[in-house]
Amino acid sequence: MSLLETKGLKAYADKKEIVKGVTLSVQPGEVHVIMGQNGSGKSTLLNALAGHPKYHVEGSATFEGNDLFAMKPHERARAGLFLAFQSPNEVSGVTLSAFLRRAYVARFGKEVSVAEFEKIMNEKMRLLGMDRAFAERGVNEGFSGGEKKRSEILQLAVLEPKLAMLDELDSGLDVDALAKIAETIALIRKPETSIIIVTHYARILKNLPCDRVHVMRDGKIIASGKGELAGRLEEKGYGWIANAAADVG
Amino acid sequence: MDETILKEYGRDALLRDAPTDDAVLHVGRKAQHTGLTIDIVKEISEVKGEPDWMREKRLESFRIFESKPVPTWGPDLSQLDFASIVGFVRPKGKENVQPNKWEEVPDEIKDTFERLGIPEAERKFLAGASVQYDSEVLYKSLRKSMTDLGVIFTDMDSAVRDYPEIVKKYFMNKCVPASDNKFAALHGAFWSGGSFVYVPAGVKVPMPLQIYFMMNYPGFGQFEHTLIIAEEGAQVQYIEGCSAPHYTKDSMHAAVVEIFAHKESRVRYTSIQNWSTNVYNLNTKRAVVYEDAVMEWVGGTLGSKVTMLYPCSMLMGRGARAEHLNIAVAGAGQVKDNGAKVFHMASDTSSKIVSKSICKEGGVVRYRGKLFVAKNALRVKSNVRCDTIIVDSKSKAETVPVMDIRSKDAVIGHEASVGRISEEQLFYLMSRGIDAEEALSLVVRGFIEPIVKELPLEYAVEMNRLIEMEMEGSVG
Numbered sequence: 001m002s003l004l005e006t007k008g009l010k011a012y013a014d015k016k017e018i019v020k021g022v023t024l025s026v027q028p029g030e031v032h033v034i035m036g037q038n039g040s041g042k043s044t045l046l047n048a049l050a051g052h053p054k055y056h057v058e059g060s061a062t063f064e065g066n067d068l069f070a071m072k073p074h075e076r077a078r079a080g081l082f083l084a085f086q087s088p089n090e091v092s093g094v095t096l097s098a099f100l101r102r103a104y105v106a107r108f109g110k111e112v113s114v115a116e117f118e119k120i121m122n123e124k125m126r127l128l129g130m131d132r133a134f135a136e137r138g139v140n141e142g143f144s145g146g147e148k149k150r151s152e153i154l155q156l157a158v159l160e161p162k163l164a165m166l167d168e169l170d171s172g173l174d175v176d177a178l179a180k181i182a183e184t185i186a187l188i189r190k191p192e193t194s195i196i197i198v199t200h201y202a203r204i205l206k207n208l209p210c211d212r213v214h215v216m217r218d219g220k221i222i223a224s225g226k227g228e229l230a231g232r233l234e235e236k237g238y239g240w241i242a243n244a245a246a247d248v249g
Numbered sequence: 250m251d252e253t254i255l256k257e258y259g260r261d262a263l264l265r266d267a268p269t270d271d272a273v274l275h276v277g278r279k280a281q282h283t284g285l286t287i288d289i290v291k292e293i294s295e296v297k298g299e300p301d302w303m304r305e306k307r308l309e310s311f312r313i314f315e316s317k318p319v320p321t322w323g324p325d326l327s328q329l330d331f332a333s334i335v336g337f338v339r340p341k342g343k344e345n346v347q348p349n350k351w352e353e354v355p356d357e358i359k360d361t362f363e364r365l366g367i368p369e370a371e372r373k374f375l376a377g378a379s380v381q382y383d384s385e386v387l388y389k390s391l392r393k394s395m396t397d398l399g400v401i402f403t404d405m406d407s408a409v410r411d412y413p414e415i416v417k418k419y420f421m422n423k424c425v426p427a428s429d430n431k432f433a434a435l436h437g438a439f440w441s442g443g444s445f446v447y448v449p450a451g452v453k454v455p456m457p458l459q460i461y462f463m464m465n466y467p468g469f470g471q472f473e474h475t476l477i478i479a480e481e482g483a484q485v486q487y488i489e490g491c492s493a494p495h496y497t498k499d500s501m502h503a504a505v506v507e508i509f510a511h512k513e514s515r516v517r518y519t520s521i522q523n524w525s526t527n528v529y530n531l532n533t534k535r536a537v538v539y540e541d542a543v544m545e546w547v548g549g550t551l552g553s554k555v556t557m558l559y560p561c562s563m564l565m566g567r568g569a570r571a572e573h574l575n576i577a578v579a580g581a582g583q584v585k586d587n588g589a590k591v592f593h594m595a596s597d598t599s600s601k602i603v604s605k606s607i608c609k610e611g612g613v614v615r616y617r618g619k620l621f622v623a624k625n626a627l628r629v630k631s632n633v634r635c636d637t638i639i640v641d642s643k644s645k646a647e648t649v650p651v652m653d654i655r656s657k658d659a660v661i662g663h664e665a666s667v668g669r670i671s672e673e674q675l676f677y678l679m680s681r682g683i684d685a686e687e688a689l690s691l692v693v694r695g696f697i698e699p700i701v702k703e704l705p706l707e708y709a710v711e712m713n714r715l716i717e718m719e720m721e722g723s724v725g
Contacts, residue, residue, distance in 0.1 A: 050680050053672055077682035089677040093695030099681070102691070106682030138695065155681065 001065055003028050003163055003194050004049070008059035010219075011041075011048035018044045020219030021059065026163065031195045033205060035233055036216035042198040043086060045216070046165045050083040051076050063163070078107055080162030084152040086171060091139040096151060097121060099139045100158055107159050124157040128184050145172035153181060157188040164189075165196045170204050182207030202230035285331050287311055290438045297441075302417060303409055310427035310437025317431040323617070324555045324584045329529050334501050395454070400485075401447040402458050405474045408445035415447060419476055424507040424563075425535050432503045432531040432557075436472045440505070443473035448483040448514075457486040457519075457705060475506040479514035479542075488519040488708065499554065501529045508536035510544045512566065517545040521708060523715055524553040526583060531557045540566030540595075547703050548575040549712050550587060551719060559617060561590035564598035571600040574700045576712070578719050579612030579644070588618040588649075591631065593659070595623075599630040605697050607716075609640035609723050615647045616665075624655040632662040638696055639669050640689070640723055690720045 004026040011019035019041045026032055034042050048055045051073030061068040063079055071079065091099065101117045112120070125132060130150065140148055149169060156164055166185075170178050182204050189195070197204060205227065213229040214221045223229070290311050294304040319326050395402055401412065408416050421427055427437035444460050479485050502524060510516045516536065524530050530553040536544045546560040562571035573589035585608075591600040606614040616635045637646040648665050670692050678688035694701075694713055701709045 050676075052676055072684075073676060073679040074682050074684045074688075077680055083680050085677065085680075089671070089674040091674065091678065091692060091695050093698030094691055099678075099691070102683055102687070103681035106684075159681065 002026060002062075003030075004061070004063055004068075004196075006049075006059065006061040009045070009048070009061055010058040011044050012056040012058075013044070013054055015056075018055075018219055019048060022216075022219075022221055024214070024221070026194050026196065028162070028192045028194055030212065031197070031208060031210040032212045032214065033197045033199065033202075033210045033230060034214045034216055034221075035199060035202070035230065037200070040216040041219040042216050043167050046083055046167050046196065046198055049076075049165065050081060074106065077103075077159075077161075078109070080107075082156055082159055082161030082164045084149075084156055084164065084166045084169060086168040088140050088148055088152060090141050090143075092141045094139050095136050096139050096154075097135040100135070100155060103155065104158060107161075121154075121158055124154060124188070127188060128154060128157060130154060146177055149173060149177075149181060153184055153188075156185075160190070161193070163194045163196065165198070167198050168200070169197065170199055170201055175203065178204060179207050202234040205230050285314075285334055285435065285439065293439065293441065297406055297409075299409060300413060303420075306421065306427070307438050307440075310421070310434045313427045314431060314434035314438055317434060319431060323557055324586045324613075324615075326529070326531075326555065328499070329501065329555075330499070333499075398452045398454070399449040400452060400454055401445065403445050405443040405445050405476065406441065408476070412445070412447070415478065416445070416476070419478060419507065419509060420474075421505065421507070424509065424537050425505050425533050429533060433505055433533045436474065436503045436505045436533070440472045440474040442471075443475045443504070444477075444487070444489070445475075446477040446485060446487055448479045448485045450480040450511075451482045452480075453484040454486070457488045457517075459488045460490075471500070471502045471504070473504050475504065477506075477508045477516060477518065479508075479510050479516045481512045482514060483511070484515040486517040486519070488521075488705070490521045490523075490708075490711075499527045499529065500525075501531065502553075503529075504532045504534075506532070506534035506560075508534075508544065510536055510538045510542040510569075512540045513542055514539075515543045515545075517547065518560075519547040519704065519708065521549040521551075521712060521715075522553070522556075523549075523551045524556075526552055526554055526580075528553045529555050531555075534558070535561040535563065536571070537563045537565055538569040538571060541568040542566065543570045543572075545572045546574065546589070547700065549700075549715070550575070550577045550585060551715055553583065553585075555584045556587055558587040559590050559619070561592070562600065563592045563594065564600065565594050566598075567595045568597045569595060570598065573600070573602040573604075574703055575604050576697045576700050576716075577604070577606045577614055578716065579606070579608045579614045580719060581610040581612060583612045585612070585614045586617055587614075588616045590619040591621070593620075593622040593626045593629045593631070593656075596625070596627040596629070598626060601631070602633045602635075603699065604633075604635040605700055606635070606637040606646060607640065607693055607696070607719075608637070608644035608646050609720075611641075611643040611645075613645045613647075615649060618650045620650070620652045620654070620661065622654045622656045622659045622661075626656050627658055629656060629659040630661075631659070633664070634662075635665045636696070637665075637667045638693065639667060640720075686721060686723070689723055690717045693720055 002025045004024065006022055006024045009019060009022045010017060022045055036042050044055065048057050049061060049068065057069055063076065063081060068076060100121060101112065104117060105111055121135060122132060125135065140151060143151060169181060173181065186208055210227050213225050213227060215223040215233065290307050294307055421437050425433050427434040446458060448454055477487055506518065508516055508518060522530065538544045544562050548560065550556050550558060560573060564571060571591050575587060577585040577587050579585040585606065588604060589602045602618060604616050606616060608614045614637060618633060620631055620633065622629045633650060635648050639646055646667055650663060652661065654661060670689060674692060675685060675688045678691060679685060683691065693716055697716065701712050704712060
């Protein structure tokens with residue numbers, strides 16, 4: 001069974017159709033990359049899957065066979081869906097560690113003591129080479145762009161989702177920082193963890209092998225292919241794919 | 250309703266060496282009087298066996314009360330019916346003792362205690378059904394260590410009897426005279442109970458002094474008086490909690506708090522008020538702060554129907570400092586008209602005001618502040634920060650800061666923010682598995698964190714839980 005299966009998924013914001021029928025199938029352990037220019041609907045697709053209340057959805061989506069659209073956002077998260085946000089919100093006055101503990105309890109449905117959770121989180125932070133003091137700051141409060149990404153990755157590491165959706169993880173990061181984050185994702189990832197990456201650039205794929213590449217344009221997937229597609233896109237630009245869409249397979 | 254209950258918590262909680270029957274609760278018949286009349290004022294004074302000067306003070310206060318109109322500059326008080334307020338509940342003799350039954354305590358209050366995790370013995374005490382046996386020893390030993398230091402911590406009625414010279418000097422005199430406002434005058438006439446704290450020069454009280462006030466009679470007017478005096482170089486923290494079960498009749502709480510922070514002393518006054526939603530909470534709280542002394546106000550105002558509360562610091566001596574921190578929550582049918590007043594009367598004085606308000610379900614919060622800097626007060630610094638969260642579009646928040654700056658070089662900062670809890674922010678939390686209600690409560694807790702972190706741990710826990718309970722059902 002597919003982990004995620006969408007059929008003719010449409011997403012509207014204020015009655016404006018942004019995602020115009022996307023059919024996608026993600027198997028356990030697969031890495032998918034969705035590329036496309038600004039405004040092509042990639043981020044909206046991820047947000048709609050995560051249950052953002054701004055979007056009205058049509059079509060179908062299942063997660064491990066369950067109707068995703070019948071689930072509230074927190075239920076999707078508890079089931080193992082995770083969205084790493086492009087620009088995550090601040091929650092001032094709430095420490096990252098306190099927030100993460102609540103999220104952990106919600107995700108795994110069991111209480112953990114502060115001390116137990118401390119162990120779990122510290123181990124992940126060590127793995128990610130993060131300073132423990134970082135977790136005592138307010139969630140995204142006064143974080144730099146890079147710190148926000150690292151915070152998202154830490155959350156990903158602690159919550160161990162079945163499907164991680166990474167929205168423009170590379171925006172605002174330099175090549176080295178991006179390489180580091182890609183490495184850490186590879187490091188914390190379990191073999192059965194599936195990933196959907198939304199990006200403008202193929203460069204993250206240098207550090208993260210991918211199974212499928214999709215190109216989105218005007219709310220639709222106009223081409224899908226193997227990893228090499230990303231490389232060719234990087235080289236030739238999106239104009240090329242628009243013309244050659246039908247040929248890549 | 251005939252049955253009456255007297256709760257003089259100051260006495261019960263703090264003074265008794267061992268629980269005895271008559272110190273529990275006094276329940277009798279025909280002991281209460283409805284309405285606020287001069288006869289009741291006289292009777293209160295007589296029952297308490299007060300000296301003439303206090304009796305005179307009451308009578309003078311009553312005349313002032315009658316001569317002053319109900320203030321109209323603030324929230325609507327037209328529904329406040331003085332004639333239906335019970336001004337005094339007379340204690341009855343031992344033979345009539347008939348303790349209130351725990352079973353009779355409204356479920357709503359039991360539920361509150363339950364969720365606050367307060368042990369049953371303590372709950373019974375808080376509900377007015379029992380005394381707090383478990384804490385007796387603590388109070389006793391506390392009192393012993395206090396006595397050794399020369400600290401006085403007793404209820405106000407006993408203080409009038411036992412320390413007349415100190416009380417006479419300070420009581421509703423320089424700080425909050427009866428002429429201050431209509432409700433202070435009302436208070437001066439009908440006051441009963443409250444705390445008296447006296448800390449001698451140089452003494453640092455090692456732990457916070459705590460008290461819990463409970464309004465336990467329908468239509469009752471509660472007028473407790475708190476007087477705190479910190480002599481030169483003394484340090485003390487005082488904490489009070491207040492609540493009331495929900496009765497069908499509106500009740501009134503008109504407390505007066507007077508604090509004297511003498512030279513180089515340090516006083517922190519913390520109050521968490523969680524009145525039921527039909528209480529008019531109309532208080533006058535003021536501190537006189539002398540040279541290089543520090544006054545800190547920490548407050549949480551939840552519940553009540555209408556709250557008017559503007560703790561005031563009179564910075565009289567050079568280098569005096571004041572800090573005002575307050576959290577206010579207004580829900581359906583509630584008006585929180587609160588803020589802070591600081592008068593900079595001397596040079597090198599400084600103040601900091603932080604106000605955090607939350608309004609929801611049609612509640613109204615209004616920050617009303619007054620900042621005054623005298624002409625000859627130089628190098629004054631003041632910083633005011635008011636933040637408000639409006640949970641839904643039915644609710645309303647306003648800021649009314651009044652500044653009267655007469656000196657040339659005062660440095661004044663004022664920041665205000667009004668925010669709505671955004672869909673994006675809640676979605677972010679929900680995308681991590683946290684449900685809508687918890688997400689909202691988490692955002693609100695974060696918002697008030699700068700003030701909650703100033704509270705002692707058990708109060709911080711209570712505050713957070715109260716807020717959580719307030720926020721329940723706020724998301725659709």
